[in-house]
Structures are given as structure tokens and as C-alpha cells.
Amino acid sequence: MFQDVLKEVVDGTEGGLATLLMDFEGIAVDSYSKPNAPFDINTIGAEFSVVIKSIQRAAQMLEAGNTAEVAIQAEKMITLIRVVNDSYFVAFSMSPDANIGKARYMLRTRVPAILKELS
Numbered sequence: 001m002f003q004d005v006l007k008e009v010v011d012g013t014e015g016g017l018a019t020l021l022m023d024f025e026g027i028a029v030d031s032y033s034k035p036n037a038p039f040d041i042n043t044i045g046a047e048f049s050v051v052i053k054s055i056q057r058a059a060q061m062l063e064a065g066n067t068a069e070v071a072i073q074a075e076k077m078i079t080l081i082r083v084v085n086d087s088y089f090v091a092f093s094m095s096p097d098a099n100i101g102k103a104r105y106m107l108r109t110r111v112p113a114i115l116k117e118l119s
Contacts, residue, residue, distance in 0.1 A: 005113050006032040006090075009106045015098025017077070020045050021114060023087050024053055037093070044079060045091045048072065052081055052089060069107075071100070082107040084115055 002021050010016040010032055018041035020031035026046040033041050048070075056067045070081045079093045080103050090111060092103055 001117060002030040002114055003032055005110050006030060009090075009092055009103075009110050010034060012106050013092075013094060013099060013103045015095040016103065017041075017093050017095060018044075019090060019092040021084070021088060021090050022046070022049060024049055024089065026050075029088070039077070039093070041091065041093060044093055048079060048081060048091060049089070052083070069104070078103075080104060080107060082111050084111055085118065088114075088118060090114065 006019045006021065009019050017037040018031065018033035020041045021029040022045040023029065026049045028042045028045060031041050052070060055070055059065065059067050067083055072079045076096065077093050078096060078098055078100060079091055080100065082090045084090060090107060092107060094103055
């Protein structure tokens with residue numbers, strides 16, 4: 001159901017490797033990975049779900065508003081996380097030389113389709 005949108009995000013971004021839709025408890029709803037992805041996107045999502053919840057709590061404490069997007073740049077990959085609603089987020093992992101601007105655009109424009117399917 002979400003596979004087409006997730007695949008579109010990965011394939012539409014230079015350097016895109018994998019993406020998934022996950023709830024904040026760390027349960028994957030759907031995912032898409034290119035065959036050459038050097039990691040398991042489900043593990044990445046589960047680990048980062050804990051980080052996202054902490055960031056959301058900090059933003060609330062600071063009265064900064066709702067968290068919309070978080071980027072984690074590491075030596076071997078970049079992971080961009082876009083919050084879909086109160087229950088779900090999309091994590092998109094890519095190579096370090098990926099076009100992060102295009103990745104942000106793809107998530108921002110494709111997440112509404114995911115939100116519509118969740119309703």
C-alpha cells in the first residue's frame with residue numbers, strides 16, 4: 001500500500017538507499033530498500049524512533065512546537081526523518097554524497113499521500 005510512495009522517494013533521490021514508514025513504538029508498517037543498501041532500514045528506524053521521541057519531548061519542553069523533520073548525518077550515511085502525524089514517521093537513509101535537498105523535497109511532497117492512506 002505504501003510501497004509505491006516509499007520506492008518513489010528512494011528512486012527519485014540521487015544517493016537514496018532505503019526508506020520506511022514506522023510508528024513511534026518502533027514497529028515498521030512498510031519499507032523499501034535498494035538491493036545495494038548496506039544496512040537494514042528496519043533496524044535504523046527502530047533505533048532512531050527512540051531519538052525522535054526524545055527530540056519531540058525536548059521541543060515540547062522548550063515550547064518550540066511540533067517536530068517536523070530531523071536529519072542525522074554520520075560518516076557512512078545520512079538519515080532524514082519526517083514526522084507524518086502523532087503516531088508515524090518516515091525514515092529515509094541515503095549515501096553521504098546524496099542530494100539531501102532533493103531528499104527533503106521528496107519527503108515533504110510525498111508524505112501527504114502516506115497521511116491520506118493512513119486516514
